Amino acid sequence: MKLGFSPADEAFRAECAEWLQAEMTGEFADIRGIPNLCDAIPRRKEWEQRLGEAGWSCIGWPREWGGRDATIAQQVIFAEEYARAGAPNRINHIGVELAGPTILAFGSEEQKARYLPEIAAGRQIWCQGYSEPNAGSDLANVKTKARLEDGEWVVNGQKVWTSLAHYSDMIFVVARSEDGSAGPKGLSFLLMDMDQPGIEVRPIRQINGEAEFNETFLTDARCAADAMLGAAGEGWKVAMALLAFERGVSTLGQQMQFRNELDAVIDAAKANGKAAVPVIRQKIARAEIGLRLMRYGALRMLSGTDLAAIDGAALTYKIQWATWRRDLGELGMEVLGQAGEVASGDHYSWPTLPNLFLFSRSDTIYGGTNQIQRNLIAERGLGLPREPRGQA
Known part of the structure; x- marks a missing residue:
């Protein structure tokens, strides 16, 4: 196609x-x-x-x-x-772009009827319960546990980097539901209500002053037995399919945001004369080329027929855009010079660029670090031998 x-x-x-x-x-x-x-x-x-x-x-x-x-x-x-x-x-991008498509792919008709209309209407905000203090890029190391008790799943554990959890109504949680299991086996995918005594959210203050991320503590938190997506013990399959949706159509919208950010760098360079500096001009040109390559790659990736499959193009995309945007943040600060280091109240001079610089450093970390992305490309994309791993 x-x-x-x-x-x-x-x-x-x-x-x-x-x-x-x-x-x-x-x-x-x-x-x-x-x-x-x-x-x-x-x-x-x-x-x-x-x-x-x-x-x-x-x-x-x-x-x-x-x-x-x-x-x-x-x-x-x-x-x-x-x-x-x-x-x-x-x-609600997590609800619309991640939870919703995953429920469409794996949910029962009753689950679709329960959740999808509320997400589509914008009345139900979702967050993601994947990462843990010792299970970030290595998601298979999840320690949060779920046990079935009196017709409910009872969940205990801690999630971290749960974006906008303090504003969310629902969370999907990857938890270990089989005692003694390890790695990707024995995990289940649960859909849980945030408004309950067993869930505590603590904001994490970021370097740019925001608190988008949170720690989420689950202490005997509960959800109904039928709030599991997919079969018990098959949560890894559901979780990986969701990550494929994450690299879907929204990538093109993301790139338009990148376009706006690059234009802000160019405007700043023109305004303060840095556009006349040959090295700066070369870096801007390199950023423009990188952005166009990302667009062509994303269009090729989206031309596939199975958007729930993680192919070679999808495996390379995360490290590509994260590295590009980190470099763009550094370029923005190089263009601004000292103006980018001066704050007035809560607002920076050229507000998008210092914030871009501060936030973009995290791009190469969350969602799988660049180092982990290289492992995925090598092992899943190129079929190279797995990196030796010690026993837990």
């Missing part, structure tokens, strides 16, 4: 661009271009619901569950126009 844009696709582009521009210059103009994920949360929740009301929240989903049955090309177009319009980062 080739990914191209037909006249019908371009008509669709005009439709969604018109709607987005109207909203971002009208009722929701106050949250247009907000750079920080934790700003204006109440308004962003209203925005999620507005997207749901208009049918733009999850356009790739089937119509029966609140989507538009949009083609891959149309989903790419919407992601691009969303970023182009300056619409804020989705606070």
